[in-house]
Structure formats: structure tokens, C-alpha cells
Amino acid sequence: MGYTGAAIKGFSWLTAFRVITRIASIGKTAVMARFLSPTQFGLFGVASLLLSFVEVITETGVNVFLIHQKDIKDYLPTAWLVSIIRGIIIAVVMVLSAPLVAGFFKAPESIPLLYVMSLVPFLRGFINPAVVKFQKDLLFKEEFYFRTIILFLEIMATIIFLYSNADPISLIWGLIVGVLVEVILSYVMISERPHFAFSKSYIIELLHHSKWITSAVIFNYGFERGDNIIVGRMLNTQALGIYDMAYRFSMLPITEVANMLVRVVFPVFVKISDDYERLRKAYLKTIFAVTSIVTPFGIIVFLFPTQIISILLGDQWLAAAEVLKILAVLGVVRAISQAISSLLLALNKVKYITLTTFIGLFGMLATIVPLILMFGIVGAAYAACIGYLFSVPFIVYYAFSSLEAIKKNKAL
Numbered sequence: 001m002g003y004t005g006a007a008i009k010g011f012s013w014l015t016a017f018r019v020i021t022r023i024a025s026i027g028k029t030a031v032m033a034r035f036l037s038p039t040q041f042g043l044f045g046v047a048s049l050l051l052s053f054v055e056v057i058t059e060t061g062v063n064v065f066l067i068h069q070k071d072i073k074d075y076l077p078t079a080w081l082v083s084i085i086r087g088i089i090i091a092v093v094m095v096l097s098a099p100l101v102a103g104f105f106k107a108p109e110s111i112p113l114l115y116v117m118s119l120v121p122f123l124r125g126f127i128n129p130a131v132v133k134f135q136k137d138l139l140f141k142e143e144f145y146f147r148t149i150i151l152f153l154e155i156m157a158t159i160i161f162l163y164s165n166a167d168p169i170s171l172i173w174g175l176i177v178g179v180l181v182e183v184i185l186s187y188v189m190i191s192e193r194p195h196f197a198f199s200k201s202y203i204i205e206l207l208h209h210s211k212w213i214t215s216a217v218i219f220n221y222g223f224e225r226g227d228n229i230i231v232g233r234m235l236n237t238q239a240l241g242i243y244d245m246a247y248r249f250s251m252l253p254i255t256e257v258a259n260m261l262v263r264v265v266f267p268v269f270v271k272i273s274d275d276y277e278r279l280r281k282a283y284l285k286t287i288f289a290v291t292s293i294v295t296p297f298g299i300i301v302f303l304f305p306t307q308i309i310s311i312l313l314g315d316q317w318l319a320a321a322e323v324l325k326i327l328a329v330l331g332v333v334r335a336i337s338q339a340i341s342s343l344l345l346a347l348n349k350v351k352y353i354t355l356t357t358f359i360g361l362f363g364m365l366a367t368i369v370p371l372i373l374m375f376g377i378v379g380a381a382y383a384a385c386i387g388y389l390f391s392v393p394f395i396v397y398y399a400f401s402s403l404e405a406i407k408k409n410k411a412l
Contacts (some may be wrong), residue, residue, distance in 0.1 A: 026312065030156045031249060031312040035166045036348070038245070042237030044168035045244040046105050047113040050097065051120060052151050054090045056221040071363065073192060079129040082196035087125020094118035105232045105240075116172045122180045128186035148190055186189060194260030217356040221361055223387060226361065226369060227380045232373055243377045245313065246320035250301060250327035265339075269346030283343050283403070290339040301328035319377075326381035333388045340399045347406075352398035361389030376390045 021059050033039065045214035134143035157175025189195055227249070232240035244310040265286050272278045301308065344352050364387025371379030 012129065018056070024155050028158060029245075030312045031159055031162065031172065032319055033245065034332055035162045036168060036171075037238075038241035038317065038319075039236075039238040040168045041245060042239070042241030043107055043110045044111060044171050045240045046101065046107055046232065046237065047117040047168075047172065048109040048244075049225060049232070050094055050101050050114055051090075051117050052221060052225060054097075054179050055121060058086050058090055058309050059218070069341055070347055074130055076192065076194040077196065081196065083127065083129060083412050084125040085317050087121045087123070090121035091118040094121070098170070105237065107232075107237050110237075113169055113172060116176075120172070120175050120179055123176065123183060125177075126183050126184075129193040130190045130194065131186050131190070133190065138187075142189065148183055149185060150178055150182050153181045158291065161184040168407070208289045214306050218356060219361050223357055223361045223364065226364060229401065230368055230372065231380050232376055234369070235377065242317065242320045243323060243380060245291070245317060246323035246327055246377075246381070248330045249308070249312075249320075250324050265342055269343055274406070276403065279406065284398070285338050286342070288337065290335055294335040298328045298332035301325070313406065322378050323381045326378065326385060330381070330385045330388055333385070333392065337388065337392060337395060340395050344395075344402060347402050349398065349402050356391045359394055360387040363387040363390030 036044075046410050079368055094114060098111050098118075101114060102108050102111045131146070134146065154174055154177055157177035158171060161170035161173045164170075228244055229241060231243045266280065268282060269279065272282065302325055304319065305321040305328070308322050309324065313320075341353050344350070364383050367386050368383035371383045373379070375382065
């Protein structure tokens with residue numbers, strides 16, 4: 001089977017996975033909205049923001065590095081050791097910084113959540129790094145079963161915890177169950193298993209490869225979560241909860257489609273990166289497919305935000321309707337941007353992704369404070385859209401210039 005056939009087959013499995021799990025996730029979010037108030041969800045948002053922040057500043061890019069290697073066996077022990085150490089560092093930083101973060105957001109009630117949330121990265125560090133083989137070797141059927149089992153057990157655990165205790169900490173215990181299941185399955189379903197070993201040369205190679213990835217992830221965090229941080233700081237946890245819920249719902253049906261395609265085409269792009277014609281055609285087909293699929297979703301969310309929120313979340317979340325409408329535009333732009341970034345990532349042009357992400361972050365930060373002062377959380381949504389739209393021309397330029405560079409090298 002050629003790469004096109006493999007990609008189509010992989011997309012079919014991922015489509016099945018995403019359709020099933022997105023329905024389940026929307027159901028989970030709806031249940032969360034019924035059990036928790038916007039303020040309670042905002043407290044969970046504070047814990048999520050700290051976790052994601054420490055994760056991005058310690059990002060090593062292990063998975064991307066392994067996908068680019070022809071044989072990952074020799075790298076697994078080092079990758080595993082780096083992941084474990086990183087997990088421990090993140091957990092310690094979260095515990096030590098919990099009082100400071102709670103003070104920053106003026107939310108002392110979030111401290112217990114921050115302490116419990118520190119268990120999530122600690123446990124994630126022990127996941128078998130060989131799970132990257134699912135994506136690297138286009139084993140999407142196996143990944144379908146792997147991810148589906150994890151997600152459903154996590155959702156079931158979260159709902160059970162919420163039913164017994166309508167508190168935001170129940171969401172974190174659900175996450176912990178999901179991570180534990182992922183750790184166990186990563187050794188049950190993958191035959192290649194790491195062992196403790198230290199290789200200075202491999203660590204240096206991995207860290208050298210990750211320098212631009214780490215920078216890109218940090219800027220991307222600021223790009224995607226900076227608005228949440230500023231909303232939580234300038235307004236309150238209730239506003240953060242409403243904004244975060246609107247953000248999640250605007251992205252669920254839109255960017256998930258893009259994520260499916262990108263997850264399939266990225267390893268394909270890597271394999272055909274030296275063939276200009278095949279790569280160009282695959283890239284254009286990907287952009288067309290993403291645009292065609294996500295635009296109708298975006299239009300539906302844009303036109304019917306109040307109805308969507310009222311039916312799925314309940315009337316206590318109606319304040320998120322206008323935010324959801326604006327973020328629907330962001331979801332479409334972000335999905336297309338992700339598809340473009342997958343090409344640059346496959347070509348090892350992470351530097352360009354970093355630069356364009358920084359440009360978008362600058363656009364958002366330059367506008368978000370005055371827009372929040374004028375329009376509240378709706379202003380934050382406007383700023384997020386402005387930032388993404390500002391970065392699009394640059395990432396499009398870098399993508400096509402990278403393709404042209406391959407064409408010229410082939411001609412030589």
C-alpha cells in the first residue's frame with residue numbers, strides 16, 4: 001500500500017476514533033457544566049494553566065525527534081529517562097509554586113487542586129516512549145484501540161467522581177485515572193520497552209534537536225493560553241471559567257478534524273520530504289481537505305452559539321455565547337494553520353513555526369489588554385483572533401518557500 005492509501009486508511013481509523021471520542025468528550029463537558037459553576041470551572045482552569053505552562057517550558061520534543069529517526073530502539077532508554085526526570089521536575093515546580101499561582105489569580109481555593117494536579121505530570125513521565133510507533137509506523141488501528149480505551153475510562157472515572165463529589169478536584173482525579181491507564185497500556189500494547197540507561201551523546205543530540213521545538217511550544221502556549229491567563233488575572237475565576245468553556249467548545253468540533261488529518265499526514269510528509277511533486281500535492285490536498293471540513297463547523301458555531309450552549313451546557317453558561325461566536329472564527333483559522341505547520345514540522349523547519357507563533361503572540365498581547373478593558377471577556381476573544389490572523393500570511397509564506405527550496409535542490 002502506498003503512502004496515500006496508508007494515509008486514507010489511517011484517516012479512516014482516526015475519524016472513527018475522533019467521532020466516537022468527541023461525542024463522548026462533548027457529553028463529558030456537558031456533564032461537567034451541569035455539576036460545576038463557572039467559578040468552580042475557573043478554579044480547575046487555574047490548575048490546568050499551571051500544568052500546561054510548566055509542561056511547555058520543559059518541552060523536549062521527544063516524540064517529534066523519535067518520528068524523524070529510522071530506528072528508535074537505541075534512543076528509547078534515553079527518551080524514557082528524560083521523560084521521567086521531566087515529570088518529576090514539573091511535579092516539584094507545581095507544588096512549590098502553588099501558593100504563588102493562587103495568589104496571582106486571587107484564588108486561594110485553587111491550592112489543593114494544584115497540589116493534586118502535580119501527580120498528572122509525574123505519572124506521565126513513566127509512559128513508554130515507544131508509543132510514538134503508532135504514528136511513526138502508521139499503526140492507526142492499534143492507536144484507535146489504545147486511545148479509545150484511555151479516553152472512555154477517563155470519562156467514566158470523571159463522571160463517577162463528579163457524581164460523588166461535585167467539586168473541581170474530581171476533574172483532576174479523572175485525569176489521573178486516564179494517565180494511569182495510559183501508562184499501563186503503553187507497556188501492554190507495545191512490544192518494545194525501554195530500560196534504565198544513560199547516554200550522554202543521545203541526550204545532547206535530543207536536546208540539540210529540541211531547542212527550536214521548545215521555543216515554538218513556549219510561544220504557542222502564550223499564543224493559545226495567554227488570553228486565559230490575562231482574563232483570569234484582570235477579571236476573576238468566574239470569567240476565566242466562562243472563557244475557558246467557550247474556548248473548549250469552539251475548538252472541539254473544528255480543530256479536532258484538523259488534528260486527525262495532521263496526525264495522519266505528518267509522518268507521511270516526513271517519508272516523502274525529498275520528493276517535491278508528491279509532497280506538494282499531498283500538502284495542497286491536506287489544506288483543501290481541512291478547509292472544506294472545518295469551515296461548515298465554524299459557520300454552525302458562529303450562527304447558533306446561544307442554542308448550542310443552552311442545549312449542551314445549560315442557561316448558567318449563556319454568558320459564553322458571544323465569546324463562542326467569535327472563537328468559532330479562531331477555530332477555523334487555527335485548524336488551517338495547524339495543517340500548514342505540519343509541513344514545516346515534517347521538513348524540520350521548526351524555526352519558522354517558532355517565528356510565526358511569536359508574531360501571532362505579539363499581535364494578541366498588543367491588543368488584549370485594551371480590548372478586555374473595553375469589551376471584557378469578549379475583548380479577549382477578539383484579541384486571540386487578531387493574533388492568529390496576523391500570523392497566517394507569514395506561515396503561508398514560509399510553507400511555500402520551503403517547498404520551493406526542495407524544488408530547487410531537486411533541479412540541481
